[in-house]
Amino acid sequence: MGSSQSKGDGQPMVFVNEENPVPVRVSTAFVKQLQQTQPDEGSRQDIENQVRQRVQAELARIQTEKSSAVDTTHVGYKSTTNANAVVTEQELDQLAKHAPTKHIKVLPDEITKAQDALILCYKNNPERSLDCWAEVQEFKDLVQKAQNAFIATV
Structure with missing residues (x-):
C-alpha cells in the first residue's frame, strides 16, 4: 500500500492546481537530478x-x-571641537532659515464650543450618530460664517 507511489516507475508526476486547472508535469529524471544536487x-x-x-x-x-x-x-579633539561646533551652528542656522514656518490659528470660541458639543453628542450616541444632526448643522454654519469672514478680509 503506497509503495508504488514512493518508487519511481518512470511515469511523470502530474500536479493540478484546483484554482487554475493547468497540469504541471515533472519527470522522474528531473526529480532525481534535484535530489542529487542538494548538498548533504x-x-x-x-x-x-x-x-x-x-x-x-x-x-x-x-x-x-x-x-x-x-x-x-x-x-x-581640542583643535577640532571648536571648528565642529561652529560648523554645526551654521548648519542649524541654515536649516532654521529654510524650515517652513507653521502658522497656527486659534479657532474662535463659538466654533470650539460647537465642535466640543458635536464630539460630545457623537460620544453619547455611538449607535445613533444621526441624532446629532442639529449639532452638525450648527458647526457647519459657524465654519461657513468664519470662512466668509476670512474671504471678505482678503
Missing part, C-alpha cells in the same frame, strides 16, 4: 562554518576601524 549535511556544515568565519572577520575589521577612528579623534 557535511557540506551544509562547511558552508555554515565559512559564513561564520567571514562574519567574525568582518566584525573584527569593523572593530579595528572603530578603534582607530576613536584614537584619531582623541588626538586632535
